[in-house]
Amino acid sequence: MSFEQYRNYYLIKAFGNKQHRDDFNSGKEIYINSVEFFHNHGNLFQGDFEGGIVQQPDNSPGKLIFTKEHQSLEQIVNKYRSNQYSADDYVVDTTGFKAFISGHICCFALFPKSSFIFCDNQIVFNENDATIQKEFYNYLNGYAQDKGYTFFSVYDAEAFLQLFCEGMMEKGYALCYGPVDYHSMTAEERIRNYQHGNIQSIVFTKDSRFAYQKEFRVFLQSHNYKNEPIKESGIDFRSSIVCSLAYLTPEYYKSISNHTAE
Numbered sequence: 001m002s003f004e005q006y007r008n009y010y011l012i013k014a015f016g017n018k019q020h021r022d023d024f025n026s027g028k029e030i031y032i033n034s035v036e037f038f039h040n041h042g043n044l045f046q047g048d049f050e051g052g053i054v055q056q057p058d059n060s061p062g063k064l065i066f067t068k069e070h071q072s073l074e075q076i077v078n079k080y081r082s083n084q085y086s087a088d089d090y091v092v093d094t095t096g097f098k099a100f101i102s103g104h105i106c107c108f109a110l111f112p113k114s115s116f117i118f119c120d121n122q123i124v125f126n127e128n129d130a131t132i133q134k135e136f137y138n139y140l141n142g143y144a145q146d147k148g149y150t151f152f153s154v155y156d157a158e159a160f161l162q163l164f165c166e167g168m169m170e171k172g173y174a175l176c177y178g179p180v181d182y183h184s185m186t187a188e189e190r191i192r193n194y195q196h197g198n199i200q201s202i203v204f205t206k207d208s209r210f211a212y213q214k215e216f217r218v219f220l221q222s223h224n225y226k227n228e229p230i231k232e233s234g235i236d237f238r239s240s241i242v243c244s245l246a247y248l249t250p251e252y253y254k255s256i257s258n259h260t261a262e
Contacts (some may be wrong), residue, residue, distance in 0.1 A: 009110055009112055009157040010110070011109070011157045012154050012155075014144075015143075015151045016150070027234050027236040032105070035103050036100065101199055103221040105220075106217065107216075108215070109214055111214075135214050144248070144252070148249050149247060149249065149252055152246075153244040154242040154243050155237065159239065164235065164237065165177065168220060172222055177219070179204075179214070180213070181205050185207075
């Protein structure tokens with residue numbers, strides 16, 4: 001397995017507190033949430049509450065049309081609208097269909113190494129690339145929204161992925177990884193991908209309204225799946241760390257500054 005395509009990138013991962021970050025990095029506890037976790041929880045960054053759900057609502061009729069001969073999307077749409085099918089067409093009513101994809105997702109943000117440098121435990125952004133700076137703070141603010149702060153680590157992407165993926169596969173997990181694709185996917189498209197076993201296209205796709213996230217994720221599955229977080233140990237990521245820092249939202253920083261002044 002080669003990770004060379006990420007040689008010129010950093011991965012950034014945020015944590016709820018310093019202990020969680022240190023335990024993850026040292027391999028003491030590698031904690032990864034299930035897909036189902038995000039159905040009921042989320043934050044400004046990880047806000048796709050329908051991730052991993054494949055469904056066609058009861059109040060939204062839908063059909064999947066399987067044709068014997070290859071036909072264009074326009075031809076299939078016309079069949080659907082006119083409700084006229086040939087004897088060779090196989091039509092499935094998907095109204096009310098619902099399924100859940102089982103697995104676990106480890107979330108990161110992915111940035112080119114040219115975007116910023118590290119100096120005396122500070123991050124210095126390329127002044128000619130304001131977009132990257134905005135995306136960077138979008139990510140951290142999403143995780144810091146509840147407490148006003150978050151702890152994070154910056155990893156050399158190639159080195160981290162090699163340690164993480166090879167280590168988790170040795171523990172029996174099947175996995176895939178990559179950037180999330182942001183575009184609108186209809187319920188019929190999701191169902192078709194699900195029935196064809198194209199799970200990766202569903203897991204790595206979010207609605208276009210989340211395009212600001214620039215998320216990179218690793219999706220893991222195991223034969224002994226349980227709807228509980230993964231809690232593994234024994235993989236040390238510290239050699240891949242570029243730096244580990246804390247981030248305070250402007251509002252939180254101002255509040256503690258005022259408290260100190262008093």
